[in-house]
Amino acid sequence: MTANEYLYDVLASQALTDDSDEIKALQKHRADVEKLLRDEFKDSALTIRYAGSKAKGTMNRESYDLDIISYSASGDTTIGETLQDIYDNTKKALAKKYLVEQKGSALRLKSCDPENLGVDFHIDVVPGRFTDDTKTDAYLYQSTGDKKRLKTNLDVHLEHVRESGLIDPIRLAKLWKVRNGLPIRTFVLELIVIKTLKDKKETGISEQMEHFWKELRDNSANLSVEDPANPSGNDLSKELDDNLKAQLASAARRTLKQIDESGWEVVYGEPEKKEKAEKVQFLRQAASVAVAPARPWLP
Amino acid sequence: MSHMWQREDPAFYEREKVAVETAYPNLHFVEDGDIVCVRGTFPVISEGQVIDRYSVELQLARDHPVGLPVVREVGGRLPRHADRHINAHDGSACALLPDERWRVWPKGAPLVDFLKGPLHGFFLAQSLVEAGQPWPWGQWAHGAKGVFQFYREILKTTDLHVMITFLEYITAKKPKGHWACACRSGKPLRKCHFVLVSSLREKIARKDALRSLQALKAAGDSAIEMTEAKPTPAT
Numbered sequence: 001m002t003a004n005e006y007l008y009d010v011l012a013s014q015a016l017t018d019d020s021d022e023i024k025a026l027q028k029h030r031a032d033v034e035k036l037l038r039d040e041f042k043d044s045a046l047t048i049r050y051a052g053s054k055a056k057g058t059m060n061r062e063s064y065d066l067d068i069i070s071y072s073a074s075g076d077t078t079i080g081e082t083l084q085d086i087y088d089n090t091k092k093a094l095a096k097k098y099l100v101e102q103k104g105s106a107l108r109l110k111s112c113d114p115e116n117l118g119v120d121f122h123i124d125v126v127p128g129r130f131t132d133d134t135k136t137d138a139y140l141y142q143s144t145g146d147k148k149r150l151k152t153n154l155d156v157h158l159e160h161v162r163e164s165g166l167i168d169p170i171r172l173a174k175l176w177k178v179r180n181g182l183p184i185r186t187f188v189l190e191l192i193v194i195k196t197l198k199d200k201k202e203t204g205i206s207e208q209m210e211h212f213w214k215e216l217r218d219n220s221a222n223l224s225v226e227d228p229a230n231p232s233g234n235d236l237s238k239e240l241d242d243n244l245k246a247q248l249a250s251a252a253r254r255t256l257k258q259i260d261e262s263g264w265e266v267v268y269g270e271p272e273k274k275e276k277a278e279k280v281q282f283l284r285q286a287a288s289v290a291v292a293p294a295r296p297w298l299p
Numbered sequence: 300m301s302h303m304w305q306r307e308d309p310a311f312y313e314r315e316k317v318a319v320e321t322a323y324p325n326l327h328f329v330e331d332g333d334i335v336c337v338r339g340t341f342p343v344i345s346e347g348q349v350i351d352r353y354s355v356e357l358q359l360a361r362d363h364p365v366g367l368p369v370v371r372e373v374g375g376r377l378p379r380h381a382d383r384h385i386n387a388h389d390g391s392a393c394a395l396l397p398d399e400r401w402r403v404w405p406k407g408a409p410l411v412d413f414l415k416g417p418l419h420g421f422f423l424a425q426s427l428v429e430a431g432q433p434w435p436w437g438q439w440a441h442g443a444k445g446v447f448q449f450y451r452e453i454l455k456t457t458d459l460h461v462m463i464t465f466l467e468y469i470t471a472k473k474p475k476g477h478w479a480c481a482c483r484s485g486k487p488l489r490k491c492h493f494v495l496v497s498s499l500r501e502k503i504a505r506k507d508a509l510r511s512l513q514a515l516k517a518a519g520d521s522a523i524e525m526t527e528a529k530p531t532p533a534t
Contacts, residue, residue, distance in 0.1 A: 062352070063374065110375065117387055120375020179325040181338035181354060181373070251327060258324055266324045269342070269349050279350055280430045286345035286423055287435035292403040292416030294395035296384035296424065297439040 003206035003264050006271075011171055013271035014060040026054070026066045029123055033094070033109070037070055037125075040093035044078035047071045047135060051126065051154050056161040058170050058190070063178040065122045065186075067106070069154055071138050072129045083129060083141035083149055090127040105140040105150060128152075137229075145238065153229035157187070160228040164194045165201045169208045175268065180251045188239045191225035192216075206264070216252035220245040303333050304363045315364075318411040326355075326414075335359045337368075341414070343423045351426045353377075357418075364410065365504075370394060370418065377425060381441055384421075394421035396439055396449050398511055401502035443518035446511045453499070456482070459515065466512040468496045470505055 001009070016023050034048045052067025053059040072079055072086060080086040091107050094100045098121070099112040106124035111117060128140040131151065140150045161170065173193045177184060196215040200208050216223070223245055227234035258266040287293070305312040312335070316328045319337060326339040336358050343351040354374035360366025370392040372385070379387040386393070394417045395403060403417045424434050439445030450462050464481035468474045468488070474496055476489030484491050499508075 063354075111378070115380060116378040118375065118379035118385075118390065119377070122375065178354065179340040179352075180327060181325075181340065181356070247327075247329065254320070254324075254327070272349070276430065280427070280432060282345040282348070282350045283343070283423060283427050283430070284432070284435070286343065286350065287420075287427065290420050290423065290435075292412075293420030293424075293436045294399055294403045294417040295437050295439045296393055296421060296434070297396040297445045298381050298384050298386065298393045298441040 004204045006264050007172060007205045007209070007268070008168075009271040010175070010268045011168055014062060014171065014175060016059050016061050016064065020061075022061065022064070026064075026123075029109075029121055030066060030068060032097070033068055033123065033125060036097055037090070037093060040096075041079050041089075044072055044076055046079075047073070047130070049154070051158070052124070053174075053186070055154075055158050056190075057167055058161065058174060060171055060175050060178070062175060063122075065124055067124045067126060069126045069128065069138075071127070071135075073135070074130045074132045076129065079127075083139055086127050086129060087141040087143065090125065094125060102143045104144055105142050147235075151230050151233050152227070156229040160194065161190055166194055166197050166208075168205055169193055169197055169212060172205070172209055172268075173212060176251075176255065179268070180255075182244075182247060182251055184244055184248065185239055188225055188236060191228075191236070192223065195225060210256065210259070213252040213256050216248045217256060220249035220252075223248075304359075304361070305330070305335050315410045318409050319414065322411050323414065334361070335363070337410075338373075341418065341422060343419065343426055351422070353422050353425075355422075359410070364407075367395075367397060367400065368410070368413065370421075372422075372425075376429075383425065383428065384438065392421065394418055396445060397507040398446070398449055398503050400504070400507070405502075406504075443514040446514050447518075450511070450515075454495075458483075463512065463515055465492075465496065465499075466508055466515065469499050469503060469508045470512055474500075 030050070037046060037048065048068060048070050049055070050067065051069045052065055054064075054066055070090060080089045087107075091100050091102070094107055094109060097112070099110040099118065101108040101110065103124060105128070106126045109121045109123040109125065111119040111121065126140060128138040131137040131139055136155060137151055137153045140152055142148050142150050161167070164170070170190050170193045173189055174186060176182075177186070177189055193212060196212050197208050200211050203211075223240060225236050225240065227236055255267055319326055320328065323339070323341065326337050326341065329336045329338055336356055338356050339354075341353045341355045342349040343353070353372050353376065356371045356373050358369040358371075360368060371390050372392060373390075377383055377385050377392075379385045379390055381387070384393045385391070404413045420436065424436070427433070427435055439448055447459070447462070450466070451457055454462060454465050456462055456465075461482055464483075468478070468481050474488060474493075476487060476493060478488045480486050480488045480491035481496070482492055488496065
C-alpha cells in the first residue's frame, strides 16, 4: 500500500455519513437545541444554522464538534440589547437543559445528567446578531480577551474552506491535532493548512502533509493567519502565540521523524474498521492478559 | 518549597520523556510553567492493535516520580461520576488506590510503566464499562470503604480496630519489637507480624498510609459496616 492509499484509508475510516449513528445523534441534538432556543425566544426570528465542520465537510469520526449559529436579525433586541446580553441570555436558556461552558464566542454544551455529568456533546452554540438585513456579516460577543465584539461572516468562512480544494489535508491535520493533543483552534489550523498548501493543491496527499509539517517545523516563527471574513478587524495573532508555535513545530518535527524512521502508520495508526461486538471481544482479550492492572478507586 | 524535578535532574527528565514518546508516538511532554504535563492520545491496545483511544492529560507531580500523576480524560468522553472513578469537581481520574501503588507501579519504576500498567488498565476498563461490560478486575468502593477493602485483603482481617493498629505501626516512626502485635494475638510484634509490618512500611508510602489511617478513623463505627462491603469481584 502506498502512503497516499494509506492516508485515503485513514480518511475513509474517519468519514461520517449522513446515516451514521453519530450524525443522527447530532441531528437530534441540533433539533433539541433549536427547539429550546425557539421556544425560549418566541418573539425573535432567529437564524439557526449548522456552521463548523458539519457545514465545511471536514468532520472526522474520532473527534467532531457540531457548531450551530443562532443569530438575531439586525436591530432585533428581543433576546438582548447588547451582544453580551444576547450571549448571556442564550446561555441562560441553554442552561435549562445543558451544562453550558463559555468558550470564546461559543457556548459549549455538556451533559448535566448526574449519571453522565460533564460528558461533552461536542456542540457549540454561537449566538450573535447580523449587522444588517443582508444577513451575511454578523457581530459576536467574545467572552475572553480585551476585544468584546467580533465581526464575522459564516458564509465567507465556509466558502474559504469548502472552496480551498484542501478538504482532505484539512481533515488529516485535524486528526493529527487531536491525536497529539495540540491546543490549537480548529479554525486557525484550517487557515494554516490552506495557507501552507495553497501552491500544493495538485500534489499527492502524503506530499501535502509532509509539506505542511515541514512548514510548521521550519517556519513556525513566521507563521501567521488572517480571518478571511475580517482580515483587519479580527487579530488572530493571539490564537497563534509563540508557545503554541513551538508546540506545533515540535509535534511536526516528531511526526516527520516518525514517518522517516517507521513509516506513516505510526502517525495515524491502523485505520479502524472494528464493529462494536468485535471491539468488546478485543477489549476482553486485552483485559485477560493485562500487565499490572489496578482496581480504580475514588477518595 | 516548590520542587521542579525536571530542573533538578534534567537527565532523568530526558529519560522519562524519550521512553514515553518512543512507546506512545501521540503523547508529548509539555512544560506548563513549572509543571510537566503529558498530553495527547492514549491508545488502548490488544495484541499490538489499537482498540480505542482517549484524549488525555497527565499532570506529573511536582515531586515526580514520588507523587502519582494527576490523570484527566480531556475529550469529554467519560462522565464525571464517582461510579466511573472520575472526580466531579475537577475531572481527575482515580486509576488506583495510592496504597496499592507498589503492586502496579513500584517506587523507582519509570513513568512509561505507569502508562503501560495501571493507566492502560484504567482506560481499557473504561472502554469495557462504556460498552456495558463490568469492570474487568473489579473496583474498590469509594472513600474509606475502598481503603477498608484494600487493607482487608492485605492484612487478612475484617476487624477495623486491628486494621487501624496495623496502620499505626506502618506509619510509626520506628515500630518496636516489644509492642503488642497489631493482630491482638498477645505476642510481641517481633514474634508475630513484624515482617509483615516491615514489608508494608517498605511498600506503602507513609503519606498514603497516613491518609488511609485518618480515613478509617474518621469513618469510625460506620466503618464496621464495611466488613460487609466487598470489592466488586473481577469477571
